[in-house]
Amino acid sequence: MNKQCTGTLNHLSLPTKDPIATARFLERHFACEIVTAGEHVLLKRDGVDIVLDRVAGEPQWPGNFHLGFEMATLREVEELHQAFAAAGVHMETDVFNNSRGSRFFCRTPEGVMLEINTREDKQDGWQRLF
Structure with a gap:
C-alpha cells in the first residue's frame, strides 16, 4: 500500500471578501485566467486551479x-x-x-x-x- 500522496497538485482555495477584485489582481499581475465568476471565482494558471471563496469576515x-x-x-x-x-x-x-x-x-x-x-x-x- 502506498503511504504517500502521489497525486498532482491541482488547486489552491483562498478565502477572500472580494473574489472579483482578487481575481482581477491575479489576472493582471500573474497571468491567471478567470474561468468562472460568481459567488466564488475559479482561475487557472499552469494547470493549477485557484479557487477564491467569498467569506463574510476578514480572512485570517x-x-x-x-x-x-x-x-x-x-x-x-x-x-x-x-x-x-x-x-x-x-x-x-x-x-x-x-x-x-x-x-x-x-x-x-x-x-x-x-x-x-x-x-x-x-x-x-x-x-x-x-
Missing part, C-alpha cells in the same frame, strides 16, 4: 503564509518589482538576496502575501541534503 492568515512564483532571472524579478510598485501593488520588501536566491514580497488587495523569486543567483551551498 498565518504571518508567514504566502504563494511563491519563481522567475528564471534576477532581471525579471527586478523588472516585476518596479512594475508592481508603479501599478500601486502593496510592496512588503525591496528585492533582496538570501542563500536561496533573490526575491521580494508583496500583497494582494486583501492581504495575501506573494513571493516573487529566482534561483539564478542562489549561493552554491544551497542544495538538496538527501
Whole structure:
C-alpha cells in the first residue's frame, strides 16, 4: 500500500471578501485566467486551479503564509518589482538576496502575501541534503 500522496497538485482555495477584485489582481499581475465568476471565482494558471471563496469576515492568515512564483532571472524579478510598485501593488520588501536566491514580497488587495523569486543567483551551498 502506498503511504504517500502521489497525486498532482491541482488547486489552491483562498478565502477572500472580494473574489472579483482578487481575481482581477491575479489576472493582471500573474497571468491567471478567470474561468468562472460568481459567488466564488475559479482561475487557472499552469494547470493549477485557484479557487477564491467569498467569506463574510476578514480572512485570517498565518504571518508567514504566502504563494511563491519563481522567475528564471534576477532581471525579471527586478523588472516585476518596479512594475508592481508603479501599478500601486502593496510592496512588503525591496528585492533582496538570501542563500536561496533573490526575491521580494508583496500583497494582494486583501492581504495575501506573494513571493516573487529566482534561483539564478542562489549561493552554491544551497542544495538538496538527501
